Amino acid sequence: MSGDSLIPVLTPAGPYAGSITMLAWLLIAMATAVLAIVIAALWIAFAGSDRLKSRLGGSRTIWIGGIGVPVVILTVLLVYGLSLTRNLTAPVPAETMRVRITGEMWWWRVAYLDETGQAFMIDANELHIPAGRPVLLELESNDVIHSFWVPQLSGKLDMVPGRRNTMPIQADAPGVFSGQCAEYCGGPHALMGFVVIAHEPADFDRMMTERRASRTPVLGTGAELFQRTGCAACHRIAGTKANGTAGPDLTHVGTRRSLGAGILPNNRGTLMGWIGDSQAIKPGNRMPPYKMLSAAELEAIASYLEAQR
């Protein structure tokens, strides 16, 4: 969450990230071996005995060490690497859950898709998945190139305007996995985080049923301020008049673990701070500061948002 916390990149939590991590370790090991051989060769060149130098100095060394060995090693590595990561491109079962994630400057639009490919639930910056099942992501972009990367669940894949790239992810066990935009996309790119929450399948199904149930709108000062101060022009809350789509959908913002696209914890204080002056937190983001709101008004809007579950 904080600026200092690092996303674990070499501790896979699912089969897709597992094969990539395995390949990464193999490459690291081989690069280490190559480095050791180069250092040894340098040492021989400068300090080795004349006998050793004359034995290794001929064209035979070039043919064997420079061409023969690399061809064999690289061919074996290519075949092994492609078979190891075959699961990344293997077709997923037809009933696999699909989610469309659209990169925006500097947040993520999340749409859960039904069997026909239609979005039945919109969210932002966080993705809920069932543990132990693959989920197919349709990655798109509305503006510039972003790159979707949740290192513990899968690889890194660009989100290119006008294209739809697909990538499967899977978490073997329930947990929370952080992600980050991995392609520089301007201004606050470094503050474009993402969170995946994997649930036990039964809990996941229950959560989705609850979310799809009809909603009773929350009334009061906060609801009124949300309309009156202009929040609703950019943010949507299902079941209310708020229907803006320029900014993140706030229908379920009260259940989110994070604010500002995976960068802040979500509580009354951070909500008030973000609404009051998000520019101080994430400079350049497209939400203006609302310094004209009083403390009571900020708190009313924050408590209204907390009730959006």
Added chain:
Amino acid sequence: MLTAGCEASPGKSQHMAQADAVRGKLAIERAGCGACHDIPGIRWPKGQAGPSLQGFGDQGMIAGRLPNRPDLLAAYVRNAPATLPGTTMPRMPLTPAEARDIAAYLYAASARR
């Protein structure tokens, strides 16, 4: 620098028993206090919705109204509305121990300057 020795030692009046400034920093990051405050030693975020806490240990009052004492500060960071009715800062999701750690951090971080 020369006048530094003339100030009352913050270490004496602001000593916090069983509180740990290192844990306090972690609690500040976990709770996201930086969303509203510029806090010494916290690189990001440096929010501006609330007052800066740079040099907070040398400040006389909490929120301009409560004496800056460790017990009151610990109570305030956790449940500001109950400690100082009408204040802007909302209640924060912190345990009493975390609140004491945070108070210790705020004093230690301003004393270190």
